[in-house]
Amino acid sequence: MGTFHTDIPVRTRERAHWIDITEQLRGAVRASGITAGICVAASMHTTAGVTLNENADPDVGRDFFWKLDRLVPREAAYRHSEGNSDSHLKASLVGFSVTVPVKNAEPVLGTWQGMYLCEFDGPRQRRVTVTVIGE
Amino acid sequence: MGTFHTDIPVRTRERAHWIDITEQLRGAVRASGITAGICVAASMHTTAGVTLNENADPDVGRDFFWKLDRLVPREAAYRHSEGNSDSHLKASLVGFSVTVPVKNAEPVLGTWQGMYLCEFDGPRQRRVTVTVIGE
Amino acid sequence: MGTFHTDIPVRTRERAHWIDITEQLRGAVRASGITAGICVAASMHTTAGVTLNENADPDVGRDFFWKLDRLVPREAAYRHSEGNSDSHLKASLVGFSVTVPVKNAEPVLGTWQGMYLCEFDGPRQRRVTVTVIGE
Numbered sequence: 001m002g003t004f005h006t007d008i009p010v011r012t013r014e015r016a017h018w019i020d021i022t023e024q025l026r027g028a029v030r031a032s033g034i035t036a037g038i039c040v041a042a043s044m045h046t047t048a049g050v051t052l053n054e055n056a057d058p059d060v061g062r063d064f065f066w067k068l069d070r071l072v073p074r075e076a077a078y079r080h081s082e083g084n085s086d087s088h089l090k091a092s093l094v095g096f097s098v099t100v101p102v103k104n105a106e107p108v109l110g111t112w113q114g115m116y117l118c119e120f121d122g123p124r125q126r127r128v129t130v131t132v133i134g135e
Numbered sequence: 136m137g138t139f140h141t142d143i144p145v146r147t148r149e150r151a152h153w154i155d156i157t158e159q160l161r162g163a164v165r166a167s168g169i170t171a172g173i174c175v176a177a178s179m180h181t182t183a184g185v186t187l188n189e190n191a192d193p194d195v196g197r198d199f200f201w202k203l204d205r206l207v208p209r210e211a212a213y214r215h216s217e218g219n220s221d222s223h224l225k226a227s228l229v230g231f232s233v234t235v236p237v238k239n240a241e242p243v244l245g246t247w248q249g250m251y252l253c254e255f256d257g258p259r260q261r262r263v264t265v266t267v268i269g270e
Numbered sequence: 271m272g273t274f275h276t277d278i279p280v281r282t283r284e285r286a287h288w289i290d291i292t293e294q295l296r297g298a299v300r301a302s303g304i305t306a307g308i309c310v311a312a313s314m315h316t317t318a319g320v321t322l323n324e325n326a327d328p329d330v331g332r333d334f335f336w337k338l339d340r341l342v343p344r345e346a347a348y349r350h351s352e353g354n355s356d357s358h359l360k361a362s363l364v365g366f367s368v369t370v371p372v373k374n375a376e377p378v379l380g381t382w383q384g385m386y387l388c389e390f391d392g393p394r395q396r397r398v399t400v401t402v403i404g405e
Contacts, residue, residue, distance in 0.1 A: 001137070001405070003307045003404050003405055005378075036138040036140070037138045037266075040369050040371065042370060042371060044380030044381075044383065045380050045383070046323050046324040046330075053223055053226075054223060059213075059214035059216070060215050063213045063214055066212075066213075067213075067220075078333045079329035079332055079333055080327055080329040080330050085329075085337075088333070088334065089333065089334050091323075092321045092322075093228055095365055096322045096368065098232060099175050099232050099369055101264050108140075108179075109179070110178070110262075111179075112180070113179065113180070113181055131308050133268065133403065133404065134268065136271040136272070171275070172401070172403055173273075186366070188361075189358060194349035194350040194351070195350050195358050197349055197350075198358070198359065199358065202359050206342075228363055229362060229363075230365055233366065234310050234367050238275055243275075243399060245313070245316065247316045
């Protein structure tokens, strides 16, 4: 049993950006040398989250962000004065970490599952920490 | 220390279905032989999530799904053409995995907590992967 | 490799209460003696969740709760008869557990990240279980 930590750097290009980081996750798990266990991908930010969703049709991400924007609009009677209250809220709703099983030295994802960084206050330089724990 | 993987198969019967999988989770933890650690229950899908909630009154699940339906209705100006954009969005809001402590060879849940598969695009055959890691 | 369990007791003072538990989390990780791995903070309740968010401006928490209240109001056509359906729903949206990497005997949080108990049906005595697993 052992533990492995690494970082995935992500450069976002828009205020709201849905970025596939599945390949970086696979790379991190392979680099760990761990063949069975779990991996945790954790956003180190408060206005960008991490989630899983469909890896085939990019419209799923567009729909997700469009709908989140209607539920939590940028402009509202927020008190926080930085103009990104909506970003903090969206990130907490999406969540900041995802835990995925590791088997045969690979993250175990469903056929249609990809891992996504959800940027809600970009463009920025972001960082997702991956921890792999197992044997 | 060791790692144990197993699958919980779940047959859903409706488009939106709130299914208690707490007993299957307990069974998976017992089968693992691990007495102290954590267990991760992860949906292998993009339109079905996993969450915890009240195990006593089934109306809690009904209220949850009813309210989610009002927040993220099935029909809207979505681009994804499969008619299940709402399902993808609801699943990402609920989340795809839950991590629970393991103590005395049992998942540690609060008195009122049960684990639920949240089907948003059924009926389908679903799969929740349970990973137990510990000693 | 080893496993460590402890509880963080939290006394909430209002129906909706955003409480910083970052220091308690740090204390739990230090007490574990584990220097590398992960820690899982899990709410043992169905109407209180756990999330990360900004630790600098308390208005972020206020905005979050205000907006959640507009999305999931206390009064609606709920079936659950205890008057806290909104609390169950908000807690499931926020989530019941957060997993954070552990490095150098500390939880690895981003510069602006703090951990929060989100009380949605207080005031109550609450409990967050922290499990640390690693080496």
